[in-house]
Amino acid sequence: MTSLWPRIEPLLAKVAKPARYIGGELGAQTPVDDPGRVAWLLVYPDTYEIGLPNQGLQILYEILNERADSRAERAYAPWTDMEAEMRAAGVPLYSLEGGRPASEFDVIAFNLSAELTYTNVLNLVDLAGLPVRSAQRHGGHPLVVAGGHCAFNPEPLADFVDAFVLGDGEEVVGELSALVASHNSGGGERHELLLELARIPGVYVPALYDAVFEDGRLGRVVPRASGTPSVVEKRVIADLGAWPYPKQQLVPLVEVVHDRLNVEVFRGCTRGCRFCQAGMITRPVRERSSAQVDAMVRSGLERTGYDEVALTSLSSADFSGIGSTVAGIINDPECSGQVSVSLPSLRVDAFTVGLATEIQKVRRTGLTFAPEGGTWRMRQVINKLISEEDLYAAVDGAFAHGWRRVKLYFLIGLPTETDEDVRGIVTLARNCVELGRRHHRGASVTASVGGFVPKPQTPFQWFGQNTTDELRRKVGILKDAARGVRGLNLRWHDPEATTAEGIVSRGDRRVGAVIEHVFRAGGTFQEWSEHFDLTLWTEALEAAGLTLEETVFRHRPEAEVLPWDHLSAGLHRDFLWQDFQEALSGHGLEDCRWTPCYDCGACTGLGVEHVVASAVPPAGGSQGTGQDLTRADAVPVRLLVGDGAGAPVGATATAGAELSR
Amino acid sequence: MKVRFRFAKLGRVRWTSHRDVARMWERALRRGRLPVSYTGGFSPRPQLSFGLALPTGCESVAEYVDASFDAQLDAAELPARLDPHLPDGVSVVAAAPLDDRAPSLQQEVTSCTWDIDVPGISLDVLQAALDRTLGAATLPVHRERKGRRMIDDLRPSVLSLHAATADVAGSRLHAELATRPRGVRPVELAQALGLELGMARRTCQWIERAGSRREPLAASAVSPDPVLGRAS
Numbered sequence: 001m002t003s004l005w006p007r008i009e010p011l012l013a014k015v016a017k018p019a020r021y022i023g024g025e026l027g028a029q030t031p032v033d034d035p036g037r038v039a040w041l042l043v044y045p046d047t048y049e050i051g052l053p054n055q056g057l058q059i060l061y062e063i064l065n066e067r068a069d070s071r072a073e074r075a076y077a078p079w080t081d082m083e084a085e086m087r088a089a090g091v092p093l094y095s096l097e098g099g100r101p102a103s104e105f106d107v108i109a110f111n112l113s114a115e116l117t118y119t120n121v122l123n124l125v126d127l128a129g130l131p132v133r134s135a136q137r138h139g140g141h142p143l144v145v146a147g148g149h150c151a152f153n154p155e156p157l158a159d160f161v162d163a164f165v166l167g168d169g170e171e172v173v174g175e176l177s178a179l180v181a182s183h184n185s186g187g188g189e190r191h192e193l194l195l196e197l198a199r200i201p202g203v204y205v206p207a208l209y210d211a212v213f214e215d216g217r218l219g220r221v222v223p224r225a226s227g228t229p230s231v232v233e234k235r236v237i238a239d240l241g242a243w244p245y246p247k248q249q250l251v252p253l254v255e256v257v258h259d260r261l262n263v264e265v266f267r268g269c270t271r272g273c274r275f276c277q278a279g280m281i282t283r284p285v286r287e288r289s290s291a292q293v294d295a296m297v298r299s300g301l302e303r304t305g306y307d308e309v310a311l312t313s314l315s316s317a318d319f320s321g322i323g324s325t326v327a328g329i330i331n332d333p334e335c336s337g338q339v340s341v342s343l344p345s346l347r348v349d350a351f352t353v354g355l356a357t358e359i360q361k362v363r364r365t366g367l368t369f370a371p372e373g374g375t376w377r378m379r380q381v382i383n384k385l386i387s388e389e390d391l392y393a394a395v396d397g398a399f400a401h402g403w404r405r406v407k408l409y410f411l412i413g414l415p416t417e418t419d420e421d422v423r424g425i426v427t428l429a430r431n432c433v434e435l436g437r438r439h440h441r442g443a444s445v446t447a448s449v450g451g452f453v454p455k456p457q458t459p460f461q462w463f464g465q466n467t468t469d470e471l472r473r474k475v476g477i478l479k480d481a482a483r484g485v486r487g488l489n490l491r492w493h494d495p496e497a498t499t500a501e502g503i504v505s506r507g508d509r510r511v512g513a514v515i516e517h518v519f520r521a522g523g524t525f526q527e528w529s530e531h532f533d534l535t536l537w538t539e540a541l542e543a544a545g546l547t548l549e550e551t552v553f554r555h556r557p558e559a560e561v562l563p564w565d566h567l568s569a570g571l572h573r574d575f576l577w578q579d580f581q582e583a584l585s586g587h588g589l590e591d592c593r594w595t596p597c598y599d600c601g602a603c604t605g606l607g608v609e610h611v612v613a614s615a616v617p618p619a620g621g622s623q624g625t626g627q628d629l630t631r632a633d634a635v636p637v638r639l640l641v642g643d644g645a646g647a648p649v650g651a652t653a654t655a656g657a658e659l660s661r
Numbered sequence: 662m663k664v665r666f667r668f669a670k671l672g673r674v675r676w677t678s679h680r681d682v683a684r685m686w687e688r689a690l691r692r693g694r695l696p697v698s699y700t701g702g703f704s705p706r707p708q709l710s711f712g713l714a715l716p717t718g719c720e721s722v723a724e725y726v727d728a729s730f731d732a733q734l735d736a737a738e739l740p741a742r743l744d745p746h747l748p749d750g751v752s753v754v755a756a757a758p759l760d761d762r763a764p765s766l767q768q769e770v771t772s773c774t775w776d777i778d779v780p781g782i783s784l785d786v787l788q789a790a791l792d793r794t795l796g797a798a799t800l801p802v803h804r805e806r807k808g809r810r811m812i813d814d815l816r817p818s819v820l821s822l823h824a825a826t827a828d829v830a831g832s833r834l835h836a837e838l839a840t841r842p843r844g845v846r847p848v849e850l851a852q853a854l855g856l857e858l859g860m861a862r863r864t865c866q867w868i869e870r871a872g873s874r875r876e877p878l879a880a881s882a883v884s885p886d887p888v889l890g891r892a893s
Binding site (some may be wrong): 008012013015018019021022023024026251253254255302303304305307308334338 | 673675677678680684685687688689690691692694699705717718746748749750753800
């Protein structure tokens with residue numbers, strides 16, 4: 001095996017944070033020198049600090065290294081200074097473990113967690129010394145595959161990635177390895193390999209599908225060959241308990257985000273928040289047993305030496321064993337009170353504050369809630385059913401128990417949103433500040449506001465994203481309302497970045513040219529504000545003959561073929577449309593873990609079931625036992641199709657409005 | 662009780678920062694289940710006190726950390742208990758009990774000696790540069806402090822410079838640099854010498870008082886030679 005290390009090391013003295021490029025993590029595997037095994041290079045297309053903690057990549061890394069027919073190494077995107085040094089010295093993308101050139105691997109696999117990293121994907125393929133377009137690669141080149149949440153609309157990357165994997169990767173990576181191994185020994189053509197890949201359930205090979213455009217819009221995406229499925233269904237592991245990974249979580253030498261032990265307590269979520277792609281595409285809910293979680297926490301802390309453990313999932317307070325698991329960690333004499341527990345994605349109610357109080361005996365600095373909408377009506381539309389009383393009770397509880405800072409997450413640009421809803425964000429946050437001041441003079445509340453990007457495979461996939469100007473106007477409303485409010489910090493996401501994300505999020509195959517254009521113009525690291533540039537994107541759109549209006553801002557009618565219609569996360573299209581209509585009329589939907597099935601399609605279509613230990617919903621407020629599903633007031637807004645200006649405000653028709661032209 | 666550790670940092674791990682090394686120690690102490698004392702307050706941290714920061718990219722066989730423990734431990738056993746929990750290239754060379762009132766490393770250490778590669782430069786050329794540097798009355802170097810460019814005179818901090826042959830192409834520089842009024846880094850010495858220097862390895866830290874000098878903890882206290890072969 002070639003090691004590039006002697007050529008890499010001289011570059012390190014010239015770059016910032018050189019330890020990102022040396023590997024050496026606890027848990028890193030020494031590469032086996034066995035050409036008989038399929039060699040995978042797992043790549044996260046952002047910096048080491050962002051990519052290293054990614055649990056999906058770490059899970060597959062272990063599974064592939066445990067198998068007898070495969071081995072895996074890792075790579076991350078070098079920061080621009082290192083990339084420049086590498087290109088100047090002729091050093092290609094390399095693996096951290098063995099310092100091996102990426103082009104020597106059989107498979108280069110990308111994790112797609114954020115759309116704005118796509119230009120980095122192309123850049124990394126290029127840095128590997130490979131042609132970026134699939135059509136220009138041949139049998140001597142590594143196979144380029146991708147998976148992760150963004151793979152549910154793979155079309156923007158269809159020209160660059162040979163195969164996408166939809167859904168849980170635990171089982172399918174083994175099937176891919178076996179196929180590539182037999183192909184390697186048989187010496188077949190690249191085209192034959194692609195045909196066989198497309199027969200593996202959950203694998204989408206875009207080169208085998210024709211995207212047909214009619215009158216400037218996508219007409220259909222159809223397989224070219226028989227044996228290639230017309231709809232690719234995602235993969236689901238039925239029992240999370242059978243996959244207790246990562247067993248050897250990587251402990252980096254340098255500080256990274258989420259620098260702690262992470263234990264996944266369940267996968268999937270049926271809270272049904274309509275804006276949330278993760279909650280829709282990862283169904284059904286599959287819990288790990290409390291006993292397994294406890295064992296993973298104990299052995300993980302012992303092995304890693306971390307003093308913080310996160311119990312991860314999309315809503316960890318919903319885990320059936322949450323109370324006993326948390327108590328177990330806190331009261332474990334081995335931890336001697338030094339281990340803190342964090343629960344990302346806290347529900348908003350008194351129960352979770354109680355839980356947080358118990359677990360954060362140490363380091364009680366900030367607590368975060370995500371009401372997402374500024375008014376009850378808005379929260380009914382998005383099905384995030386948190387009553388104001390619950391929010392205030394939770395925030396009051398937090399301040400009463402010693403927290404000084406509370407952070408609230410909101411979205412703007414949601415369907416049917418009025419200026420009243422936008423101002424409601426500041427009203428809520430201001431009331432929270434007032435509650436805090438009763439407990440501490442220095443109490444503060446941060447309202448962090450993101451721009452909503454409609455995501456594929458969700459009820460809002462048809463909704464026209466707010467224009468950049470409209471989002472700016474709403475940010476202006478927030479700034480005006482928040483001016484002079486002591487103790488309230490307002491943060492907002494750049495509306496231009498939201499717009500760029502929108503181009504890629506629901507783009508069709510034509511957006512591939514846009515991504516390539518931005519990459520060739522030097523537009524990498526678009527997730528980073530110091531590198532993001534909307535002009536690059538609008539110029540690229542123009543060059544491709546596309547517009548923001550067409551790609552991002554317009555509402556899609558029900559009948560329109562969506563670029564991801566030939567890919568399935570298990571959810572019925574008519575369920576999603578119906579849920580969208582319910583949303584527009586301000587009507588919530590229950591969590592089906594504890595109520596009868598409403599047939600979204602995830603369980604029935606995929607032949608899997610929820611795995612939930614508790615037969616009763618968790619204690620709590622409006623998001624716990626008693627969801628308030630009363631119909632919201634008529635929405636004072638009308639959704640217009642194709643006017644590009646987002647929802648006009650102050651119109652009088654009720655919602656559920658006509659979305660067809 | 663307090664224990665002073667001497668450790669080496671060799672090989673690839675030299676690219677980690679001083680802060681990274683502190684985190685490695687915290688985790689290693691927990692993984693080794695050693696009863697390290699914690700600070701109080703909202704954000705408890707293990708009570709560790711490191712000496713002079715080693716610049717990122719430099720190796721060392723003379724790094725030190727003082728740790729407080731809640732229990733009495735046999736210091737001689739500690740290197741073997743900690744070593745398996747530190748990353749490749751970081752190894753504990755010696756450990757000894759420390760008086761609770763002992764001054765901190767930062768207060769005590771007065772100078773450091775360094776071995777520095779000088780690639781592609783012959784012994785003669787290096788010697789000439791050293792003579793010129795040692796003969797200079799002042800050695801102004803630029804540095805940035807809190808965003809402002811400043812000029813420092815390095816000369817009082819350069820205690821000795823010797824040229825030696827190296828096994829690789831080029832030569833080697835042995836330097837002793839004072840730590841007061843502030844620690845001089847090898848990269849600043851390179852600036853004063855007008856030479857491009859290669860990898861630097863800290864070989865000793867010295868405490869000089871009343872004309873005699875000693876190391877904070879001799880390497881021979883436990884292990885005769887730091888495990889140089891282990892680093893990649």
